[in-house]
Amino acid sequence: MLCKRSSLIICGAFLFVAWNAILIFVLLGRSPIGQEGKGMQGEPGYEEGQRGKEKGNVIQELMRVINAFEAELKSQNDILHHIQKHKSLWEERQKGNTAVKSKSDVLEPAPVVIPILVIACNRVTVKRCLDKLLEHRPSAEHYPIIVSQDCGHSETASVIASYGSQLTHIKQPDLSDISVPVAHKKFQGYYKISRHYRWALNQVFNSFSYSSVIVVEDDLEVAPDFFEYFTALYPILKSDPTLWCVSAWNDNGREGFVDPGKSTLLYRTDFFPGLGWMLLKELWLELEPKWPASFWDDWVRHPDQRKDRSCIRPEISRTLTFGRKGVSLGQFYDKYLRFIKLNTEFVPFTKLDLSYLEKKKYDEDFEKEVYSAPIVAMEDLKSGKLSGPGPFRVQYSSPESFKALARNLGIMDDLKSGVPRAGYRGVVSFFLRGRRIYIAPPVGWNRYDPSWS
Numbered sequence: 229m230l231c232k233r234s235s236l237i238i239c240g241a242f243l244f245v246a247w248n249a250i251l252i253f254v255l256l257g258r259s260p261i262g263q264e265g266k267g268m269q270g271e272p273g274y275e276e277g278q279r280g281k282e283k284g285n286v287i288q289e290l291m292r293v294i295n296a297f298e299a300e301l302k303s304q305n306d307i308l309h310h311i312q313k314h315k316s317l318w319e320e321r322q323k324g325n326t327a328v329k330s331k332s333d334v335l336e337p338a339p340v341v342i343p344i345l346v347i348a349c350n351r352v353t354v355k356r357c358l359d360k361l362l363e364h365r366p367s368a369e370h371y372p373i374i375v376s377q378d379c380g381h382s383e384t385a386s387v388i389a390s391y392g393s394q395l396t397h398i399k400q401p402d403l404s405d406i407s408v409p410v411a412h413k414k415f416q417g418y419y420k421i422s423r424h425y426r427w428a429l430n431q432v433f434n435s436f437s438y439s440s441v442i443v444v445e446d447d448l449e450v451a452p453d454f455f456e457y458f459t460a461l462y463p464i465l466k467s468d469p470t471l472w473c474v475s476a477w478n479d480n481g482r483e484g485f486v487d488p489g490k491s492t493l494l495y496r497t498d499f500f501p502g503l504g505w506m507l508l509k510e511l512w513l514e515l516e517p518k519w520p521a522s523f524w525d526d527w528v529r530h531p532d533q534r535k536d537r538s539c540i541r542p543e544i545s546r547t548l549t550f551g552r553k554g555v556s557l558g559q560f561y562d563k564y565l566r567f568i569k570l571n572t573e574f575v576p577f578t579k580l581d582l583s584y585l586e587k588k589k590y591d592e593d594f595e596k597e598v599y600s601a602p603i604v605a606m607e608d609l610k611s612g613k614l615s616g617p618g619p620f621r622v623q624y625s626s627p628e629s630f631k632a633l634a635r636n637l638g639i640m641d642d643l644k645s646g647v648p649r650a651g652y653r654g655v656v657s658f659f660l661r662g663r664r665i666y667i668a669p670p671v672g673w674n675r676y677d678p679s680w681s
Contacts, residue, residue, distance in 0.1 A: 340462060343438050344373045345428055347445045350381035354446040362394060364452050371455055376428035398431055400424050419522040426519045433509045442506045447551025451571040454546045458506050460577035461540055470587045472511055472537040476504035476546035479649035480639045480658045482567040486544050487659045491573050493543035496590055499647045500529045504547035529644040544571040564640060598655050598666045606636055618663035627680040633667050646676035
């Protein structure tokens with residue numbers, strides 16, 4: 229714009245000088261008006277003298293105008309140079325500000341608010357759960373804790389109330405018994421849990437208007453990097469339609485079955501782990517209208533709900549359950565759950581590159597590693613006769629063969645809608661005697677069979 233303006237001024241100056249030059253020639257070629265053909269008798273050369281005098285006056289006036297114009301033109305050029313100098317400085321400063329702003333946008337995004345929903349009933353030991361949450365919580369503003377209590381247990385209510393403004397205490401209002409089929413009478417507790425979950429999640433998403441939530445049950449202890457883990461995975465969950473949850477739990481995460489040197493390692497899994505898990509409001513809007521009357525966790529594992537979506541889970545669990553007593557009467561607790569290894573090393577997940585979890589890349593790398601591993605016999609695995617660092621693969625082809633391998637190798641052997649615990653594309657990954665082991669279906673696997681349950 230400034231360059232165009234400078235060119236116009238120079239062009240205008242040229243036209244001005246040219247016009248005045250033409251005017252001089254015209255004036256010099258004419259007699260003064262009213263003096264044509266006249267002279268003063270007795271004064272020879274009078275007319276010529278008058279013309280010379282008038283010519284000199286015109287030229288003198290023209291030179292004065294030209295000099296004034298040149299001075300004005302020089303002043304205008306000085307102003308233009310001054311503006312151009314400041315314009316270049318301003319553009320450099322704007323580029324610097326833009327670069328700083330862009331860098332700031334990338335490195336320091338606006339923090340998201342992710343509430344923690346603690347599902348409580350009649351365990352006064354909820355104190356252990358809450359103490360650890362508060363100990364490791366980096367910000368009360370960004371991670372508000374909501375404790376939803378069912379059962380109407382006064383002692384538990386008193387424990388929760390003792391934390392005051394550090395959390396929000398809400399109470400499920402419907403404490404009535406639920407009419408269940410006679411065959412399910414002993415499962416009344418599971419019906420109440422399902423009712424409580426529905427009410428509590430509706431409170432979080434509808435009454436409190438949050439867009440995501442981490443669900444924690446009152447018998448869970450969290451790891452030091454629990455909040456860091458979920459914060460880093462929130463944008464991945466939000467942007468990847470092939471994911472529907474993030475879990476802090478590894479079903480096969482017992483001491484000796486995880487790699488202690490891989491606390492940063494994360495997996496995709498087709499099995500819904502629960503036990504400290506994050507979901508988005510969009511998923512709740514999908515599930516809530518058809519929420520089941522009971523056994524909600526097995527229900528969400530069904531293909532009609534999962535829809536081929538996966539969860540993220542860690543190599544080393546970020547939660548630990550200490551609740552042996554409950555409606556499940558300690559199912560799996562003494563054999564598996566009490567031995568789950570809780571991570572103790574803080575991992576800065578928000579600073580790590582987690583792009584390897586993107587489905588296309590993950591599937592390619594995962595299948596390459598699993599199916600390039602040599603197949604070995606279970607007896608060789610158990611006896612420790614294998615040579616080399618691994619990984620190694622053992623193969624199954626039926627639910628019976630999977631269960632036999634799992635039991636013999638010490639991992640959980642149950643299947644839900646055909647999906648093994650911690651499994652991905654039919655493969656279960658775990659650590660054994662310092663080597664990575666994969667229990668895998670044959671090459672070419674493409675779908676789960678829900679009848680394998």
